[in-house]
Amino acid sequence: MSTPAAIRVFARDWTYFKRIWKSVLIGSVLQPMMYLLGVGLGVGSLVDRGADSAELLGGVSYAAFYATAVIATTAMFVAGQEALWPTMDGFSWSYAYRAQTSTPIEPTDVALGLMLHYGLRSLLSTAGVVVVLTFFADTRNPGLLLTLPVGVLTGWAFAMPFAAWTATRETDSSFPAIMRFGIIPMFLFGGAFYPVEQLPDWLEPVAWITPLWHGIELCRGAVLGGLGGGMAVVHLAALIGFVTAGLVAASVTFTKRLRV
Amino acid sequence: MSVLTNPAAVTRIVPAVVFDVKRPQRMIERSAFVYRRSWMILVSGFFEPLFYLLSIRIGLSALIGDVETGGRLVPYDEFVAPGLMAASAMNGAVFDSTMNVFFKIKHSRLYDAVLATPLSAGDVAVGEITFAVIRGALYSTAFMLTMWALGMVSSPWIVLSVPACVLIGFAFASLGMALTTYMRSWEDFEYVPALTLPLFLFSATFYPLSQYGDFAWAVQFSPLYHGVELVRAANLGEWDVSILAHAGVLVALTIVGTVIAARRIERLLLT
Numbered sequence: 001m002s003t004p005a006a007i008r009v010f011a012r013d014w015t016y017f018k019r020i021w022k023s024v025l026i027g028s029v030l031q032p033m034m035y036l037l038g039v040g041l042g043v044g045s046l047v048d049r050g051a052d053s054a055e056l057l058g059g060v061s062y063a064a065f066y067a068t069a070v071i072a073t074t075a076m077f078v079a080g081q082e083a084l085w086p087t088m089d090g091f092s093w094s095y096a097y098r099a100q101t102s103t104p105i106e107p108t109d110v111a112l113g114l115m116l117h118y119g120l121r122s123l124l125s126t127a128g129v130v131v132v133l134t135f136f137a138d139t140r141n142p143g144l145l146l147t148l149p150v151g152v153l154t155g156w157a158f159a160m161p162f163a164a165w166t167a168t169r170e171t172d173s174s175f176p177a178i179m180r181f182g183i184i185p186m187f188l189f190g191g192a193f194y195p196v197e198q199l200p201d202w203l204e205p206v207a208w209i210t211p212l213w214h215g216i217e218l219c220r221g222a223v224l225g226g227l228g229g230g231m232a233v234v235h236l237a238a239l240i241g242f243v244t245a246g247l248v249a250a251s252v253t254f255t256k257r258l259r260v
Numbered sequence: 261m262s263v264l265t266n267p268a269a270v271t272r273i274v275p276a277v278v279f280d281v282k283r284p285q286r287m288i289e290r291s292a293f294v295y296r297r298s299w300m301i302l303v304s305g306f307f308e309p310l311f312y313l314l315s316i317r318i319g320l321s322a323l324i325g326d327v328e329t330g331g332r333l334v335p336y337d338e339f340v341a342p343g344l345m346a347a348s349a350m351n352g353a354v355f356d357s358t359m360n361v362f363f364k365i366k367h368s369r370l371y372d373a374v375l376a377t378p379l380s381a382g383d384v385a386v387g388e389i390t391f392a393v394i395r396g397a398l399y400s401t402a403f404m405l406t407m408w409a410l411g412m413v414s415s416p417w418i419v420l421s422v423p424a425c426v427l428i429g430f431a432f433a434s435l436g437m438a439l440t441t442y443m444r445s446w447e448d449f450e451y452v453p454a455l456t457l458p459l460f461l462f463s464a465t466f467y468p469l470s471q472y473g474d475f476a477w478a479v480q481f482s483p484l485y486h487g488v489e490l491v492r493a494a495n496l497g498e499w500d501v502s503i504l505a506h507a508g509v510l511v512a513l514t515i516v517g518t519v520i521a522a523r524r525i526e527r528l529l530l531t
Binding site: 020023024026027030031034035037038039042043045046047049050053056057062176177180181184185188189193194198199200 | 300301304305307308311312314315318319320322323324325327336447448450451453454457458461462466467471
């Protein structure tokens with residue numbers, strides 16, 4: 001049996017990744033660490049002094065509360081950005097996907113190969129955060145292992161719809177707006193820095209429909225507990241829904257873009 | 261022989277490009293024309309600090325309450341807003357002077373085209389930095405008005421936060437431009453956030469210097485820290501002589517950055 005076409009597409013990304021992994025490491029491992037130190041420990045020491053903050057955070061330290069969310073936010077940033085500029089490169093700048101689909105590889109294989117690539121990038125960067133969390137007593141427990149697949153799912157929930165969108169664009173002019181009005185607000189209001197219950201009543205339901213919130217709740221539940229089985233299933237289903245819809249959309253837009 | 265007694269020595273310290281500035285306004289005019297067609301990019305850049313301010317106000321302020329700064333207690337959002345204002349001046353200046361300048365040097369070859377006209381390398385350096393600073397001043401003014409509208413301002417001296425941010429913009433734009441002249445490819449830009457993110461997080465931006473304990477002295481090495489102190493003093497309306505030192509650090513960095521950048525750009529473009 002020959003190698004599946006998606007694996008061949010992925011092999012190209014992997015070859016490139018092996019050349020640039022050092023500079024990638026800074027973005028996907030060093031930056032989350034700095035946030036863990038700067039916000040988790042620094043702002044955390046201010047929060048934990050607050051009289052009723054422990055109650056608002058569900059009885060855990062702020063460092064633990066925030067750090068568990070960093071797993072999901074890192075996956076969002078890394079996989080989401082990977083599906084914008086670097087993916088645009090394959091369509092409009094280097095024409096790599098055009099070259100791939102001039103062989104027996106189909107546009108859907110390109111989408112699946114990229115999915116493997118986004119998944120690996122999410123896994124590596126969330127694994128970096130998870131390793132750091134084992135250094136802190138508050139977050140050191142076997143639940144950390146469960147956050148790895150959640151990180152990959154969260155990454156895909158952003159990367160697959162984004163890749164579908166990228167395939168429809170000729171230039172990157174819409175990407176900064178996606179970052180500024182999509183990614184950054186989710187990062188700030190998606191429950192990473194404080195419970196979404198603190199948001200104004202009209203904003204809280206908005207947080208519920210963001211993939212990031214579901215990823216954060218799952219990571220937090222896996223490591224710190226306090227998440228019921230029913231809700232865990234809801235969060236998982238939501239993430240899988242985003243990933244599936246994104247993959248279907250990507251398959252359609254990739255085919256439209258790359259079919260000769 | 262000192263610089264003062266020998267005018268020729270001045271040109272060895274201050275690069276020649278600074279002396280052949282003739283029409284920098286033409287460079288600024290060009291940038292203004294370009295942004296007239298992409299004003300959305302300019303406008304949307306203002307939303308990011310707004311989201312940060314709102315998020316902190318909604319969430320962290322409730323968790324943290326009051327923080328001690330400059331010998332008095334202020335609500336956390338009022339403490340953090342000047343830090344974010346200074347940081348956004350830094351981020352804007354760095355982005356403008358690294359990514360944008362690199363693109364113009366390597367890809368669009370803009371400066372090669374400019375130098376084929378009567379404009380000089382000095383015009384390029386002064387014109388580009390000035391436009392970046394004008395753009396930064398617009399953002400800072402918008403930021404200040406937002407703080408005021410959200411009730412995070414505690415003194416009318418806050419108007420001085422805009423010149424303070426211009427100073428931050430000058431320092432980081434010139435340092436960023438100097439750094440860009442050493443960049444080889446786009447991969448090198450991954451290292452830029454590796455420098456600016458720690459400055460953003462650890463410049464007494466999100467919590468007072470006292471929280472750093474034994475490491476408080478190290479924070480002094482952050483150029484952004486001195487900018488944050490200036491903006492925070494403007495917001496509280498409390499001035500003392502240390503302000504001169506903070507401003508002095510930023511001025512010194514601007515001079516060092518400009519001298520390196522102008523020398524390197526002249527060499528990159530004219531040989």
